[in-house]
Structures are given as C-alpha cells and as structure tokens.
Amino acid sequence: DSLWGFCDNNLNVVVPLKFESASIFSHCGISTVKMNGKYRFLNKDGSLINQIEYDRWSYFWLSRTYAWKDDKVGLIDSIGNVLVPFIYSDIRFTKGVVSFKKEDKWALFDYYSGKRKSRFKFQDVITRSSKLVGVKVKDKWGFANKKGKVKIKPKYDEITGFSSLDRAGVKQDNVWGFIDFTGKIAVELEYSKIQNFQPGGTWVIENKNWGLIT
Numbered sequence: 001d002s003l004w005g006f007c008d009n010n011l012n013v014v015v016p017l018k019f020e021s022a023s024i025f026s027h028c029g030i031s032t033v034k035m036n037g038k039y040r041f042l043n044k045d046g047s048l049i050n051q052i053e054y055d056r057w058s059y060f061w062l063s064r065t066y067a068w069k070d071d072k073v074g075l076i077d078s079i080g081n082v083l084v085p086f087i088y089s090d091i092r093f094t095k096g097v098v099s100f101k102k103e104d105k106w107a108l109f110d111y112y113s114g115k116r117k118s119r120f121k122f123q124d125v126i127t128r129s130s131k132l133v134g135v136k137v138k139d140k141w142g143f144a145n146k147k148g149k150v151k152i153k154p155k156y157d158e159i160t161g162f163s164s165l166d167r168a169g170v171k172q173d174n175v176w177g178f179i180d181f182t183g184k185i186a187v188e189l190e191y192s193k194i195q196n197f198q199p200g201g202t203w204v205i206e207n208k209n210w211g212l213i214t
Contacts, residue, residue: 003017003018003019003020004017004018004019004020004021004022004033005017005018005019005022006022006031006044006046014046015042015046016046018035019033019034019035020033020034020035020036020037021033021034022034022042023059025044026059026060027060028060028063028078029043029044029078030042030043030049030060030065030078031044032057032059035053038053038054038055039053039054039055039056039057039067040052040053040054041054041057041065041076041080048080049076049078049079049080050076050080050081050082052069052076052080052082053069054067054068054069055067055068055069055070055071056068060078062096062111062112063077063078064076064077064078064083064111064112065078066084066091066093066098067086068086069086070086071089072086072087072088072089073086073088073089073090073091073100074086074087074088075098075109075111075114083113083114084098084100084109084114087102088100088101088102089101089102089103092106092125092126092127093111093127094127094128094129094130095129095130096110096111096112096130096146097111097127097129097130097133097146098110098111098127099122099125099127099133102120103120104123105120105121105122105123106120106121106122106123106124106125106135107119107120107121107122107148108125108133108144108146108147108148110146117146117147117148118144118147118148118149119148121137121148122135122136122137122144122148123136123137123138123139124136126141126159126160126161127161128160128161128162128163129161129162129163129168130146131145131146131162131166131181132144132145132151132152132162132168132181133145133146134159134161134168135148135150135154136154137150137154138154140154140155140156140157141154141155141156141157141158141159141170142154142155142156143159143162143168143183151183152179152182152183153183155172156170156171156172157171157172157173157174158170158171159171160194160196162181163196163197163198164198165197165198165199166180166181167179167180167186167187167197169194169196169197170189171189172189173189174192175189175190175191175192176189176190176191176192176193176194176204177189177190177191177194178194178197178202187213190206191204191205191206192205192206192208193205200214201213201214
C-alpha cells in the first residue's frame, strides 16, 4: 500500500513516507496524518503536536480545532493543548462561538480559551453568527449572546440564525419573516418559505409564488 510523507521545494524528503494518509498543511503549519487507523496532528518538522490519537478531526481555524476521541469531541490548540476535554457528545461551531452537548443539553464555550460560558441548559443551538446564538428553550427558539444570556425571548417555532446582514429568519404560526439584532421585526411574518438574507435581498414564497424582497 502507498505511504505518505513530505518533501521540500527541491523534492528532498523531509518527513519520511510512513503515513496512511496526510492532509496539506493548514495556515498554522499543521497537517493531519493517519497512522495505524488513527489520526494525529503533525508539525512541519515532522514532530507530533501531542500524543493523542483521534478518530475524527476538523481543519484548524485561528489555531484551534475540534476532534473526536473514543466517540467524544473536544477542542485543542495548534501546539497540542487540550482546551476542552474529550467528554462531550456533539459540537456546533462558527467564528469564535462553540457549543458542546452533554447528555441532552447544550452549553456555550469560548472558542479561544475553551472556557464554558453558560450552563448546559439549551435543548438545541444554532451558532451561525458570532454575535447572537440561536437557542432552543422549552421547544421555542430565541437568541442569546456568547455568554448564554438570552437577548431575544424564545418564542419562535423555527429560526435560521443571523446572516451577514444582521437579519434572522423566524417562523411563528406557520409563516416566516425577519428580525434584527434587537428582536424588532424587520420584515413582517407573512411568507411560507424564505432564504437567508444576502446582499441584494432574499427570495421568499407568498401564495405559492416566489418573489424578491430587499
């Protein structure tokens, strides 16, 4: 079977061919390699960042990544420090906001330090925006800040999370509309289907017909 290693620009082998697979190096200089059916994180000099073997992995972003060990997920940094231990059953992540699941509840953590910012109190979370996180409480959706403090009361049946234009789709009584970061209605709830708000507007369905609103 083929084995992988690394060479420099002159095609000189600098890391021996001993891996079952290998990824390209990330922006922080880490490659993911597979050895004996397990994944490890490798520096450019060929050294491993730690001695932990992983079952699954994700790419590094801002010198952090999450990975799975024995079917539990945790968070590490690019020098191998474990920021969040491998004890959680699931993860949601986006741009500096990360949420871990314990048993049947979710809590919010700081992506950079790994410190837990809220209790495990949410039924579900949507971490699409780094400003406000979608949270589900008592079967209704609302929004909380990164510390888990509820800012928009959970009262919606469904939500989309906030887009880059600071609009979130919300559904109540079988119709959709949009709210802003304060919870104020930005587009009235009167559509049967919506797409995320993007520059130039968004497509919606009303009376079975598509239309564009801006």
